[in-house]
Amino acid sequence: MAGQRFGDLEAAIMDRMWSYGRPANVREVLEDLQQERSIAYTTVMTVMDNLHKKGWLRRKRVGRAYEYEAVASREGYTAKLMREALATSNNQAAALVHFLSDLSPEESEAFQAALNVVRPRDDK
Amino acid sequence: MTAVATLLGYAVLLGILGPRLLRARGWADRAPRLGVLVWQTAGASVIAAVVLAGLMLVVPIVQAPHGLADLLAACRLMLRLHYEVPPQPIAGYAGLFVAGGVLLWTAGHVLTTFIATAVQRRRHVRTLTMVARRRGDLDALVVEYDEPLAYCLPGRRRCVVLSTGALERLPDDQVSAVLAHEHAHLEGRHDLAINLAVAFGRAFPAVPLLRAARSEVPRLLELLADDVAARNHDRVTLAAALVTVAGGRTPAMAMGAGGGTALLRVRRLLAPHDPLSRTGRLTGGVSIALLVTLPLALAANPAITALLERHCHFPV
Numbered sequence: 075m076a077g078q079r080f081g082d083l084e085a086a087i088m089d090r091m092w093s094y095g096r097p098a099n100v101r102e103v104l105e106d107l108q109q110e111r112s113i114a115y116t117t118v119m120t121v122m123d124n125l126h127k128k129g130w131l132r133r134k135r136v137g138r139a140y141e142y143e144a145v146a147s148r149e150g151y152t153a154k155l156m157r158e159a160l161a162t163s164n165n166q167a168a169a170l171v172h173f174l175s176d177l178s179p180e181e182s183e184a185f186q187a188a189l190n191v192v193r194p195r196d197d198k
Numbered sequence: 199m200t201a202v203a204t205l206l207g208y209a210v211l212l213g214i215l216g217p218r219l220l221r222a223r224g225w226a227d228r229a230p231r232l233g234v235l236v237w238q239t240a241g242a243s244v245i246a247a248v249v250l251a252g253l254m255l256v257v258p259i260v261q262a263p264h265g266l267a268d269l270l271a272a273c274r275l276m277l278r279l280h281y282e283v284p285p286q287p288i289a290g291y292a293g294l295f296v297a298g299g300v301l302l303w304t305a306g307h308v309l310t311t312f313i314a315t316a317v318q319r320r321r322h323v324r325t326l327t328m329v330a331r332r333r334g335d336l337d338a339l340v341v342e343y344d345e346p347l348a349y350c351l352p353g354r355r356r357c358v359v360l361s362t363g364a365l366e367r368l369p370d371d372q373v374s375a376v377l378a379h380e381h382a383h384l385e386g387r388h389d390l391a392i393n394l395a396v397a398f399g400r401a402f403p404a405v406p407l408l409r410a411a412r413s414e415v416p417r418l419l420e421l422l423a424d425d426v427a428a429r430n431h432d433r434v435t436l437a438a439a440l441v442t443v444a445g446g447r448t449p450a451m452a453m454g455a456g457g458g459t460a461l462l463r464v465r466r467l468l469a470p471h472d473p474l475s476r477t478g479r480l481t482g483g484v485s486i487a488l489l490v491t492l493p494l495a496l497a498a499n500p501a502i503t504a505l506l507e508r509h510c511h512f513p514v
Contacts, residue, residue, distance in 0.1 A: 081327060088328050130328065152329045152341050156361070159322065159349060185441045185464050 077120050083113075088130060089143065097143040099136070202251050202293075205496045209247035214241050217408030220414070225482075227466065229474035230422035232482040234391055234491045236489070237418070243489040244407055246426045249300050250497040255293025307401035311393050319353055326351070330359065338377060340365065347445045350380040352389035364443055372439035375431040382426035388419040417459050424463055428471070437467035 090106050091098065104118045122142055125131045133140040220226065220240060226233025281493035330339035336358075341347075346368070350358045359378040365373065383389070392415060399412030427436055444460050474482070 085328050089331075119364065148329050151325060152343050154344050155322065155325050155329065155342065156345065156347060159347075159359075185437070 083117070084125060084130075087118070087121055088148075089127065090129065091144045092144065092148040097134075097141040099139045099141050101139070103142075201496060201500050202254050205247050205251040205254070205493060208493065208496060209244050209251070212247070213244045213405040213407045217410040217414075219360040220407075220410075225474060225478055226414075226418055227421060227462070228472055229482065230418040230425060232474070232479060233418045234415055234422065236482055236485055237415055238391065238394060239486050239489040241395070241408050241411050242412060243493055244405060245300060245304055245398070245402070247493040247496070249297045250493050251302065252293040252297025254297070254500075255289045256297065258290060259277055260449050300470070304398070308394065308397040311397035311400065313390070314415060315393055316353065323351060323353075323355060326359065333360075336360070336373070336377060348376050348380060348443060351382050352384055352387065356384045358384070367442050368439055371431070371435050372442065375427055375436040376439050376443070378427035378431055379423045379436065383419070386419075386422065386426070388423065391419060392416050417462075419458050420463060421466065424467060428467070433467045433471065437464050440464050440467070486494060 086107065087103055089101055094102075100115065100119045100122055103122065104113065104115055107118065118119050120130060122140075126133050126142065130145060131142045132145050133142045135141075220233075220237060226236070258403060326339060326341070330341045332338075333340050338358040338360050341359060341361050344363045345361055346364040347361040348359070348364050350356065358377055360373070360376070364376070368376065395411045395415035398408045402408045424436060440463060
């Protein structure tokens with residue numbers, strides 16, 4: 075599937091777009107990517123077009139080319155995703171098995187204290 | 199008739215008293231893998247007993263195919279006699295309705311639970327691959343996020359996810375303990391067990407056993423993953439990691455406040471490792487065998503009686 079094949083490239087392009095923090099056209103991204111891999115202009119163009127269709131990038135026409143820009147920040151996407159992960163694991167069906175779900179601040183303080191007692195003997 | 203009643207009685211008793219029996223003296227916490235097996239088998243046993251009870255009512259109205267019917271003619275008479283329930287066809291169809299209904303209802307919930315999980319997971323992975331960075335040295339995906347978080351995504355493209363918040367707070371040995379815990383979840387396919395328990399619980403929320411299993415199975419799987427991680431990691435290190443990850447969480451992110459699994463897990467890791475005795479394990483194993491065979495034996499009992507009375511010779 076094309077989506078599968080371009081998955082890595084999509085991530086790499088979004089990574090660049092987020093690091094620029096400003097609009098960029100296909101050529102700029104291409105030149106950046108070419109520093110570590112050989113890649114064709116049309117490939118980058120296709121993938122960026124896909125990212126636009128999927129709602130990751132917005133674009134406006136500047137002269138003869140499109141200027142692309144990330145729709146939202148990486149932090150924004152991450153925060154939303156992590157909130158979702160926590161919410162879904164709470165209803166368990168998603169089976170995003172969490173390392174830890176609940177421990178109140180008081181409990182955690184009490185345990186930290188307990189650990190400090192256990193640790194020194196343990197480190198010997 | 200008495201056999202049908204016995205089966206239904208078995209289902210009701212196990213369905214209601216099951217949770218109390220299975221939680222007795224916290225044995226499962228000392229053998230979480232066995233515990234999960236017993237809970238799941240008990241749940242399946244309740245459902246199977248009801249299905250079998252329904253099928254028993256169907257036996258007398260079954261029209262066997264011609265050849266087989268001749269062979270079994272005498273036998274069928276005996277079987278009918280032993281499975282006979284007064285208002286014949288009505289009871290038969292009622293039985294068919296119950297057995298088929300319960301089966302389809304269960305299968306439907308299992309199917310929808312698994313599909314919903316897969317869809318949710320795929321959507322999550324799609325965004326995750328964009329925002330996360332792969333850390334080859336950790337064999338994990340790292341997301342830029344201040345909250346200390348660690349979880350795993352089971353399935354075809356399984357992976358462990360750590361937040362930068364977790365990496366900043368945890369020393370190396372604790373990170374590897376956390377990773378070991380998550381990999382135990384992934385390698386043990388704990389998600390399948392959770393999905394099954396959730397599906398059963400959703401299908402029959404009125405049955406105390408199935409409702410309890412829905413929370414008990416995930417809880418025991420956490421303990422199991424802790425035990426697996428503790429094979430190669432210090433228990434205190436793992437406990438410390440738990441406290442760090444949990445303690446750094448802002449109140450808004452903390453779920454289901456107080457008295458949850460976390461508390462038990464930390465306590466359990468700090469106490470000396472106390473696996474269940476061999477006798478205890480044996481009891482668990484025997485229970486599983488009984489939970490599987492008892493409904494079947496109860497359902498087959500009339501047929502066996504017929505066989506023993508020598509009126510009925512099954513062409514083997």
